[in-house]
Amino acid sequence: MFPLIQRCCFNTLFKLQQLPGASVLLRGRNRTACSSLALLRLQRHARPLSTSLSLKPASLYTAQLRPFHTSLPVSKKKTSAESEAQSQEGPGSLKDCPKPALYLSLGGLVPFVAVPLAMATQGTYCPELAFAQVAYAAATASFLGGMRWGFALPENSPAKPDWLNLANGTVPALLACQALLFKDVTQGALMLTVALGIALHYDISLLPTYPRWFKVLRVVGTVVMVSSLLATVALKSFLEGEQRDDRKIQQNIN
Structure with missing residues (x-):
């Protein structure tokens, strides 16, 4: 679960750095002039990214891994009554x-x-x-x-x-x-x-x-x-x- 979230965050930062609007915001040049344009580009590129990087795959992974989860068997000592019953039935x-x-x-x-x-x-x-x-x-x-x-x-x-x-x-x-x-x-x-x-x-x-x-x-x-x-x-x-x-x-x- 943690490696999946880390990979998603890394891809998001990498794509944001490649955007021209994000680079303008980071460099601090023409903030007033390009603010609206950068926001539009961020929204345009962030929407499909957010949909693709949703937590649905994580839920699918947990659903697939859930059947494989098994608890360790607890060893219980046989009581005297159970041993007597088995000795009588055998x-x-x-x-x-x-x-x-x-x-x-x-x-x-x-x-x-x-x-x-x-x-x-x-x-x-x-x-x-x-x-x-x-x-x-x-x-x-x-x-x-x-x-x-x-x-x-x-x-x-x-x-x-x-x-x-x-x-x-x-x-x-x-x-x-x-x-x-x-x-x-x-x-x-x-x-x-x-x-x-x-x-x-x-x-x-x-x-x-x-x-x-x-x-x-x-x-x-x-x-x-x-x-x-x-x-x-x-x-x-x-x-x-x-x-x-x-x-x-x-x-x-x-």
């Missing part, structure tokens, strides 16, 4: 889990899978191993219920430490204690299946602010634990039946 899988959480969770599933696998490999039912699996499942259900307390107690937590959240955290522990009181392993395993299912329902439905990868991990872990308990119950009924038949055969032989 697809979750076991690949998105942090390595410590993934490896520790998979390591915690080893005792569940090892008990029915060992009994199926040996072909005999071992009540000690079955009870150890039930006791470990009771401890796991109690841990999952206590995790709800740890989520609700912090001040900045979206879950309030009210009666509902804290009471739901104690339900899996109470069911686990009841499962240990049963003398039959089958009844205890079924009770623990209910406790693990309730804990999963709490973590997925009642606490939607958990990350998506954690919900996927909870579903996979619960499926493995319940399947292992039901596999132990099935092996108990099947292997105990075979052992009874073997005993009957041995008694008949003797």
Whole structure:
């Protein structure tokens, strides 16, 4: 804009200096005689000059340059609510889990899978191993219920430490204690299946602010634990039946 105005002023002065009337005025010769003639010539030459040197081209230049004006993008930090919303909307899988959480969770599933696998490999039912699996499942259900307390107690937590959240955290522990009181392993395993299912329902439905990868991990872990308990119950009924038949055969032989 400034170079355009400077060029226009320079052209105007240059043309005024070339005019004969302007030269007469500048030199100061015959001012009275040539004043009217100089004014007429100035008006004659200044009119087209003023029209040609109007500010219209400047407005055109600004109109052409206006679309190219862009403001710098302002970088804004993502709030915790936006990050939580994106974590919930994004697809979750076991690949998105942090390595410590993934490896520790998979390591915690080893005792569940090892008990029915060992009994199926040996072909005999071992009540000690079955009870150890039930006791470990009771401890796991109690841990999952206590995790709800740890989520609700912090001040900045979206879950309030009210009666509902804290009471739901104690339900899996109470069911686990009841499962240990049963003398039959089958009844205890079924009770623990209910406790693990309730804990999963709490973590997925009642606490939607958990990350998506954690919900996927909870579903996979619960499926493995319940399947292992039901596999132990099935092996108990099947292997105990075979052992009874073997005993009957041995008694008949003797």
